[in-house]
Amino acid sequence: MIVANDLTELIGHSPVLKIKTVRPDWDLYLKLESFNPSGSFKDRTAWGLISAAEERGALKPGTTIVESSSGNTAKALAMMAAARGYRFIAVVDKHAPADKLNAIRVYGGELHFCVDEDDPDGGHLVDVRRETAKRLAREIPGAVNLDQYDNPDNPRGYYRLLGPELLGQISRIDVFVGTIGTGSSLSGTSRYLKEHGTTLVIALEPKGSAHFSPRGHGYFISGPGYPPGAKLPKNIDHSVIDRHDVVSDAQAFNTMRFFAAKKGLLMGDSGGMVAYYAMKHIRGIAPGPDRKTMVLLVGDGGESYLSHAFNETWMIENELLDPSVEKELAAFYG
Template structure:
């Protein structure tokens, strides 16, 4: 298909398999960083904009306002360009600087929240408050509110359709991040419609409150729900078989490992889902074809996750994780 807009490039992302030795299991990565905005959030961003235009909540020439750690904002900036809309991204200090630069490059207006926050503290409550305020005050503006927007999970229908075509022998398990719950809900619900036996594992950062554990600050960006915030209305716990936590160190060291061993730059949260998928496989809890998305690319985290000094200063380096990953994968080569 000859595309005429950038958002028409969303989807049809490739898959790459990693054989797990001594197990009748293959870990399949769906490379969502190949979307034009560099993440799987491009899918839901366009879905939310289209839904708002269709039902009249947003008019041509209007303004989109959203709280974002970066990837949703990049996706919304792309859709705003396609439909002739203004976009204001409400961000905090926790957003990766390169994500902010990408949004600005695409014409987004950036509003930082004010307040004294720790470096590893996500100021999502204040972001949501300011975004809602701007959406209510500005003429022709709409606060997208991805956490409660039903068009968020609807945006992942294409993701599942693609997987069904790419993996015709079936999918046995899906391991994904959970933040607002949009991607996990949209993907898990549809996978279970195809096959109710599919195991769905949702991964949140240690310190997130999605599954009822005590909250504390964490560095993983764009995933989880920090203490003080509410779990989004889009999250359907009923389609999740198990919710688990991954530490910043496990997530980031795995991302660095995948770069060094497989030549693939994945973001920190994707490192977390890969770590948990391999842990479950090694424990015999998942088998067959196990899918996890590369939600975004490591190119956005070269100054943090992939910077040894940054990691060391925060006590996030742990060579034992590399040894564990080597043991799980036994240096097997990935198959294209």
């Protein structure tokens, strides 16, 4: 058990849960990043970006940090800013779930909204957010934009923290599955794992996201993904990704609901994506004599999704409730 002198020492050290499936030839593990202080693996991003900026002397007590985020990075930066005495402004849009935005406010973060007036939902405006964060950082004296999308300190934090932590928990990892937004968590972790024997890295994005298919469309998943037309982040390292695939909103959200109601595990959207995909991947491979180990990176917990994926009325209104997903999952996970 860790006894920390500083809240940020509690970042990382997240537990791993081995889950049962109908396939005894696979050992399947969930890395549960909801156990980080602000509730997601983006605490590792905040730690990577802020500690590197502190070492460079770019942050002094009271410095304003401005960052564009889909929610979890801003929540993590707001937490660290509160703990370290910085001012924090999150540049967000209406694509972020209300629960994540409320948490940023609770940590003392300020919200700067970007809105597309022509879009009834307000828009998914990554490029506008990024430009706005840069502009605010220029306009506010001494302010800093840490740029989670292109700043190599973001994936470096995962290479230094998450990769070694995983191999300390599970000595052999054959297949690693994660999701991509900025691409930093998957790229940094996978680079370390590949240097230590992992043979297959699979990157997932929401159906409609434009990382691997430029002709995307709208989607509700809020953590992973990149909207069509947006400038892609530099932090995604294609050299460590062996395969990519998509998971739909309905598949991810109904998987989150299945794990909460049938397994007692409250996971966020990336958890729903990786757990659905693991079933699909393993079912597609004939049972064999060799045992294989697969690790799924679950970015956050389900508390931030109570007003949409876990809200039955919202699911019905958006035609996302799909009992066939639960049937498939029950046949695989039991």
